Amino acid sequence: MKKNIFKTIICGFAVLALTSCANNWLDTEPSDGVDASSAITTDEELYSARTGLYYMFKGSSSYYDYYGARMWYYADVRGEDIQNEPSGSRTTSMYGFTYRTASDAPAIWTTPYRVIRRACRVIEAAESGNLTGDAAWIAEMAAEAKVLRALAHFDLVRVYGQTYTADNGASLGVPIVTSALGIEETPGRNTVAEVYTFIENELTAVINAGALTTDINTGYVNEWTAKAILARVYLNKGDNANALRIAEDIINNSPYELWAHEEYAEAWAKTSPAHIKEPIFEIVMTGTTDWVDREGIANLYQESGYADMIMTKSFLNMMSEDMDDCRWGVMLAAQTEDYAAKYGEDRVFLNKYLAMNTFNSLPVIRLSEMYLTAAEAAAKTGDATKAAKYLNAIVLRANPNATPVTEAEATVARISIERRKELVGEGHRLFDAMRNNETITRYTSEEDRGYHSPLNEEARSFDRTFFKVLLPIPQAELDVNPTIAAQQNPGY
Numbered sequence: 001m002k003k004n005i006f007k008t009i010i011c012g013f014a015v016l017a018l019t020s021c022a023n024n025w026l027d028t029e030p031s032d033g034v035d036a037s038s039a040i041t042t043d044e045e046l047y048s049a050r051t052g053l054y055y056m057f058k059g060s061s062s063y064y065d066y067y068g069a070r071m072w073y074y075a076d077v078r079g080e081d082i083q084n085e086p087s088g089s090r091t092t093s094m095y096g097f098t099y100r101t102a103s104d105a106p107a108i109w110t111t112p113y114r115v116i117r118r119a120c121r122v123i124e125a126a127e128s129g130n131l132t133g134d135a136a137w138i139a140e141m142a143a144e145a146k147v148l149r150a151l152a153h154f155d156l157v158r159v160y161g162q163t164y165t166a167d168n169g170a171s172l173g174v175p176i177v178t179s180a181l182g183i184e185e186t187p188g189r190n191t192v193a194e195v196y197t198f199i200e201n202e203l204t205a206v207i208n209a210g211a212l213t214t215d216i217n218t219g220y221v222n223e224w225t226a227k228a229i230l231a232r233v234y235l236n237k238g239d240n241a242n243a244l245r246i247a248e249d250i251i252n253n254s255p256y257e258l259w260a261h262e263e264y265a266e267a268w269a270k271t272s273p274a275h276i277k278e279p280i281f282e283i284v285m286t287g288t289t290d291w292v293d294r295e296g297i298a299n300l301y302q303e304s305g306y307a308d309m310i311m312t313k314s315f316l317n318m319m320s321e322d323m324d325d326c327r328w329g330v331m332l333a334a335q336t337e338d339y340a341a342k343y344g345e346d347r348v349f350l351n352k353y354l355a356m357n358t359f360n361s362l363p364v365i366r367l368s369e370m371y372l373t374a375a376e377a378a379a380k381t382g383d384a385t386k387a388a389k390y391l392n393a394i395v396l397r398a399n400p401n402a403t404p405v406t407e408a409e410a411t412v413a414r415i416s417i418e419r420r421k422e423l424v425g426e427g428h429r430l431f432d433a434m435r436n437n438e439t440i441t442r443y444t445s446e447e448d449r450g451y452h453s454p455l456n457e458e459a460r461s462f463d464r465t466f467f468k469v470l471l472p473i474p475q476a477e478l479d480v481n482p483t484i485a486a487q488q489n490p491g492y
Contacts, residue, residue, distance in 0.1 A: 039125070040121065040122075040124075040125035040131075041125075041130065041131075042131070043131055043132070043133035043137075043138075045125075046122065046125055046126060046131060046133075046138065046141055047141075049118065049121055049122050049125065050122055050141050050144065050145070052118055053115065053118040053119055053121075053122055053144075053145060053148060054148075054219070054220070056111065056114050056115050056118055057115050057148060057283070058283040058284075058285075058362075059111060059296070061295055063110065063111040063114070064111075064295050064296065065106075065107055065108050065109065065110055065111045065112075066108060066111035066112050066115065066152075066155070067283060067297075067362070067364065068111070068295070068296060068297070069090075069295060069296055069297045069300060070106065070108050071108055071112075071155060071427060072297040072353075072362075072425075072426070072427045073091055073094070073297065073300065073309060073427070074094060074108060074159065074427065074430070075427045075428055075429050075430035075431050075432075076309070076424070076425055076426075076427060076428075076429055076430070077091045077094050077095040077309060078094055078095065078097075078429075078430045078440070078469075079429030079430050079433065079440055080312060080314060080315070080429070080440050080441055080442050081311060081312055081314075081315040081420055081424050081429055082309055082310070082311060082312065082315070082350070082424065082425060082429070083095060083309065083310060083311075083312045083442070083451060083452055083453075084096070084308065084309060084453065085307055085308055085309060085310045086451075086453045087307075088300075088306060088307060088308030088309065089308070090295075090300060090306060090308045091300065091308050091309055093105070093106050094106055095459075096453070096455055096456065096459050097456070097458060097459045097466075097468045098456075099468075099472075101472070101475075101492060102472040102473060102474060102475040102478060102488065102492050103475045105471055105472050105474075105492075106471065107471065107474045108155070108156070108159045108471065109156070109160075109473075109474050109477070110474075112152040112155055112156050113152070113156075113177065115148060115149070115152045116149050116152050116153070116177050117177075118145075119145040119146070119148050119149035119152070120145075120149065120177070120178065120179065122141055122142065122144075122145035123142050123145045123146060123149070124179075126138045126139065126141050126142035126145070127142055136211070139209070139211040140211050140212060140213070142211070143206045143209065143211040143212045143221075143226075144212065144220060144221040146202050146203075146205075146206050147202075147203065147206055147212075147221045147225060147226045147229065148221060149178075149202070150198075150199045150202045150203050150206075150226075150229060151229050153174070153176065153177075153195055153198065153199055154195075154199050154229065154232070154233060156173075156174040156195075157173040157174050157192055157195040157196070157199075158236070158431055159470070159471055160173065160174050160470060160471055160473065160489065161173035161174060161192040161195065161470070162192060162464070162470065163236065163431070163434040163435050163464060164192055164193070164196060164236055164237045164238060164435075165236070165237070165238045165435055165436075165437070166434070166437075166464055167192075168193065169191060169192040169193025169194075169196055169237070170191060170192070170193065171191065171192055172189040172190075172191060172192070172487055172489075173189060173190050173191055173192040173193075173194065173195040173196075174189055174190065174195060175187050175188065175189055175190060175484070176190045176194065176195060176198050186481045186482060186483040186484070187481075187483065187484075188483040188484055188486075188487055189473075189484060189487045196233060196237055199229075199233055200230065200233060200234075203226050203227075203229060203230045203233070204230070206226050207223060207226050207227060207230070210223075212225075212226060214254075214255075215255065216255050216256070216276060218276055218279075218282065218284060218361075219282060219283070219284030219361070221281065222281075224250055224254045224255075224256065224280050225280055225281040225365065227246050227249060227250055228246075228250060228280045228281065228365045228369070228370060229365070230246055231243050231246040231247045231250065231370060231373050232365075232369075232373070234246060234377075235373050235376065235377060235435070236431065236435050238380075238435075240376075240377040240378075240380040240381045241377070241381055243373055243374075243376075243377040244373075244374055244377035244378050244381060244383075244386070247370045247371070247373040247374035247377065247390075248374055250280070250367070250370045251367070251370055251371060251374060251390070254280070254367070256277060256278060256279075256280055256367040257277050257278065257367065258277075258278060258367055258368060258371070258393065258394075258397055259274055259277060259278050259397070260274070260397070261326045261397055261398070261399070261400055262326070263277075264326040264327065264329060264330075264397070264398075265326060265329025265330055266329075268330060268351070268352050268353075268354070268360075268363075269354055269360060270284075270285075270360055270361040275361070278363070278366050278367045278368065279361070279363035279364075279365070279366055279367075280365040280366065280367060280370070281363075281364045281365045282361045282362055282363040282364055282365075283361060283362040283364060284361045285360060285361055285362070297353050297362065298353035298354055298360065298362075301349065301350045301351070301352070301353055301425065302349070302351075302353075302354075303332070303334060303335060303336060303339060303349050307339070307349070309350070309425075310343075310348040310349060310350075310451065311331065311347070311348050311349075311350060311424070312442070312450055312451060312452065313346075313450025313451050313452075314442075314443075314448075314450055315420070315424065316331075316346055316347065316348070318417070318420070318421070319331075319421065322398070322399055322402060324399045324401065324402075325398045325399050325421070326397070326398055326399065327398055327421060327422065328347065330350060330351045330352050331347035331348075331349070331350060331351065332347055332348075332349040332350075332351050333345050333346060333347050333348070333349070334348065334349065342451075343451070348451070350424065350425045352425050352426070353425075363426075366426075368394055368397075368422050368423075369422075369423060369426075369428075371390045371391075371393050371394050372390070372391070372394060372415060372418060372419050372422060372423070374386065374390040375387050375388075375389075375390035375391040375394075375410065375415045375418075376412060376415045376416075376419075378390065379410055379411060379412050379415060380412060384407035384408070384410055385407060387407070387410035387411075387415070388404075388405055388406060388407045388409070388410040391405050391410050391414070391415055391418060392404045392405055394418055394422055395418060398421070398422075412436060416432060416433075416436060416438065419432055420432075430469070433463075433464075434464045434469060437463065437464060438463070439461060439462070439463045440461065440462055440463070441460070441461040442455060442459065442460050442461065443455075443460055444460065444461060467489070467490055467491030467492075468491065470489045471489070472488060472489050472492040473487070473488055473489065
């Protein structure tokens with residue numbers, strides 16, 4: 001059953017349920033948090049609520065419209081490097097832009113707002129003054145929740161709002177939710193600029209407060225997580241000076257380091273001794289209580305799972321320019337007879353996310369992204385020396401024998417290519433292209449179609465003016481909120 005944020009917030013801020021009041025069982029699971037009908041009154045309940053917050057962030061077999069699966073592949077299958085495997089079905093709609101209305105379009109809405117709900121609940125309790133535990137620990141819980149709330153708002157505004165650089169944030173974004181809404185309230189969408197301002201202010205305040213640990217905190221938010229998200233925000237906003245400043249701070253002062261060339265392929269597995277070096281924030285799978293069913297992102301990529309997504313022929317051709325690139329190590333050729341007959345020895349399957357039943361962790365933000373952020377921001381501010389420096393850290397990690405990129409070559413276009421190679425499958429490509437006003441081209445003729453299924457002309461090549469780049473506000477929201485119903489994205 002589809003739920004909506006506005007019907008459910010009114011169940012009370014004690015629960016901040018973004019589901020119907022009749023279905024507050026969603027927050028009653030003992031492993032997932034405290035009873036939704038109760039306020040958080042003890043340290044133990046605060047800890048449980050924090051557990052429930054992270055649990056919802058990682059998704060479940062019922063809620064995969066966020067980092068369970070959909071947020072991972074949203075920006076990739078809508079680009080030119082990852083495609084829907086023709087026999088797969090789970091990513092077909094996003095890949096082909098085949099939806100026509102708010103009713104038949106995929107959504108990334110319910111679970112991000114549930115994350116926001118749970119974050120608000122933690123924040124309210126931690127800042128109430130009613131808890132008697134260690135003050136520093138309570139402040140840290142509130143800070144973690146604020147960071148996840150900011151990230152959820154950022155992801156939502158990128159999916160439903162025009163990229164900031166298109167119109168300086170003037171278009172509509174998503175509703176900012178920080179407290180309970182009364183039953184009579186029907187809030188509308190804030191502008192993209194307003195949402196960005198909220199996120200910036202939230203993250204900056206958290207960082208300045210110093211409540212978060214600066215140590216590696218695997219599976220949980222730390223100060224570097226907050227800074228990395230803020231660097232993303234600044235880069236997408238076009239505030240390149242601040243993006244460079246924050247990214248350099250992380251590169252120079254954080255405890256993280258790039259995986260070495262020889263570590264790269266194996267380091268994706270959490271069992272690798274090198275694994276914890278590079279992820280600034282990751283979703284940790286620890287045991288049988290975690291989500292391990294087949295709807296998770298790993299099984300959408302795995303040949304042994306649903307094999308719903310593969311790398312495109314054009315992407316593999318781009319990678320083939322350097323066969324000594326260590327990133328080939330996370331690309332696998334088909335092993336089964338049917339797929340081998342289709343793709344031969346081409347390494348079409350991405351192996352960054354090992355099958356879920358191995359309880360492998362899923363990096364959300366890696367240090368390599370910060371190097372590429374620093375490179376892009378430096379190039380845009382005219383600092384060719386820094387652009388080349390940070391770009392070469394990734395280029396030469398990929399292949400230590402590669403020819404370094406010169407300052408003249410360290411352009412935004414060249415950095416964009418390296419982001420595609422390094423971050424493929426990690427949910428970036430569409431956002432990168434839209435930010436930089438690039439055109440996504442899958443194919444222009446049957447001769448260069450590669451592995452692509454036949455696509456409608458609108459899906460073969462498009463830029464940020466194509467209305468389907470933005471998802472429509474889900475129909476369930478339109479049905480209960482006349483304010484937002486009048487604010488649907490154009491074209492739907």
